[in-house]
Amino acid sequence: MADRNPPARPGSEAPSLPARPTIYDVAERAGVSKSLVSLVLRDAPHVSDARRLAVLNAIEELGYRPSRAASALASQRTRSVGVLIDDFHNPWFVELLGGLRSVLDPAGYTVSVADFQLEAASGRNPVDGFIAQHVDALVLAAEPEEGLLRDVSVPVVVAGVRELGSGALPHADVVAGDDELGGELATRHLLDLGHRAIAHISGRSGPAAHRRRGYERTMRGAGLASRVVGADRTTTEAEGYAAAHELFAEHPEITALVASNDLMAVGTFAALRERGLSVPADVAVVGYDNSPLAAYRYLALTSVDPHSREIGAETARTLLSRLDDPGAPRRHALIEPSLVVRESTAPRG
């Protein structure tokens, strides 16, 4: 160790590495061994206060930042978790991420996120990057595609999506919103408002299927006929628009709509306006997600709040205990949603 960091570095054309201090520098400055520094870093219990202080000071003075690469290499764990988001355009992930971090940060874990769409557009398997990065675990906030996680050997928690298509992920834990209950909440709210001719605009995603089920169950419970459209479409604004037009062309008697998400609900607004129907006077509309969209005054959309932040936090807790005990039985948690009433719903005229 005599000639570490020699005055003039061999490859001194290195662009931007002004001799970043290492654990050796800290150790030297603090007058201790580098093991001790390592111990202080992850504050091990049996270090004398004097030494600890010396090390801490040295760290401070040198502006030392541990190298993740080195510690990952040495410890075979990165203390990082990869989060694969379905689509950055859908803002529900922001809340999810907040919840995730509220638990993972204090536990010393770093989270890195990737967008499934973006990743796929680059023509690569989105999880490849994460495994190259040696993440300790994966959170999948997206529909688990067949074979996506074939050779993934770290724990996986699926967040937000309850339906696991054809057992694609037999080993994954799942934390999701109780979408069926959410569908029920939305429908019951309209029922309570006196509506009877309530239709549902659905989509082909897993969550959409559960929401639909909640709607259907509730209608049946009230002795009413279900009317569902769009169960085979994507859950976009455009499809919501198209679905509403179809619905009202055939069934002008409808007075209320449950949409599978806020985006579709906004789509219905446009169709309704074009048909000369006003919200909520002629038609009441409920969305799902309680996204920022729903809160805009111009839309003021009554919406089911899945409590995404809580889903994130619970996902993180699940992850941590899975990491703690890889052999524990698979967990499947459901977070209870609630309804946020705004101005898009009113008693039946």
Add this chain to the structure above:
Amino acid sequence: MADRNPPARPGSEAPSLPARPTIYDVAERAGVSKSLVSLVLRDAPHVSDARRLAVLNAIEELGYRPSRAASALASQRTRSVGVLIDDFHNPWFVELLGGLRSVLDPAGYTVSVADFQLEAASGRNPVDGFIAQHVDALVLAAEPEEGLLRDVSVPVVVAGVRELGSGALPHADVVAGDDELGGELATRHLLDLGHRAIAHISGRSGPAAHRRRGYERTMRGAGLASRVVGADRTTTEAEGYAAAHELFAEHPEITALVASNDLMAVGTFAALRERGLSVPADVAVVGYDNSPLAAYRYLALTSVDPHSREIGAETARTLLSRLDDPGAPRRHALIEPSLVVRESTAPRG
């Protein structure tokens, strides 16, 4: 090297490391040295086809993935760039990211993103994570806060924000939209439609200041008086709403509005509706960002498109040449915006 990967690993309670193959395994299987494997990996020029093929096959058969941690440690570069987003809720970053990756991916760089708000909520300096990660460069898609990048020694490119408050980042390259031109585009469009009483709803961000300037310049050019409100507020939907109310309370003669972004524009929609004014019949409204919001049929907002994807691509190109030549003169690129006309603007009634 005799006993690497012994049959039973010492700490064989390791959760999830089923002997991930290393470069040694590949070398052995291909019957070459690990140096050769390394050469093949970043396809060096002088490797015989036979060997190369053998190595490639071994890699394939073993399912080998290089360890980023190890290569980062050995090479002192991660081939990764950190992107600091202002706020994940603002979807403009998605396009930016797409553009960034379209040039960074082929160049072999990995991008990792963080959200400034989220990061700050955790009470840590958002760039700390990046520097611990050893990113080779930083993209700042946010207002550069004072002192944020104090001890950052890697190249920084500021994306999208043109105004650098009090020289906070004297060394950073900048790639931004030409917001002043955008403001002009919006205003000119309304002028062309015959509007004369055109007001502007602004905010206190850097981009907002430029957009405002474009508006003012254009009004002045037309011999008209400017009317600006909200230059000291945040650029949110709520502020757009409040600003529109104030504006029309005092100046009911206004027939057109230029908003500093789409969010504020949506805010004005609500205020206008409350005042019994309809869009575009009574008041024409132009937004900025051409966000997904603007495209919703129910809003159909005419908006200035900053071409965020192109901003991202140009940012990446700037980054790459900066990495290539750290000493090159600072670059400052402006991307030209365009106007997307929808239904929120119409000729003056």
Add this chain to the structure above:
DNA sequence: ATGAAAGCGCTAACAA
């Protein structure tokens, strides 16, 4: 064209 060998900065036994 290919291989040997010396680290990169850190962790984790083990010794002391």
Add this chain to the structure above:
DNA sequence: TTGTTAGCGCTTTCAT
């Protein structure tokens, strides 16, 4: 409680 030591998986001269 603290120091010694042997790697982690890869890159990179330098030989050959």
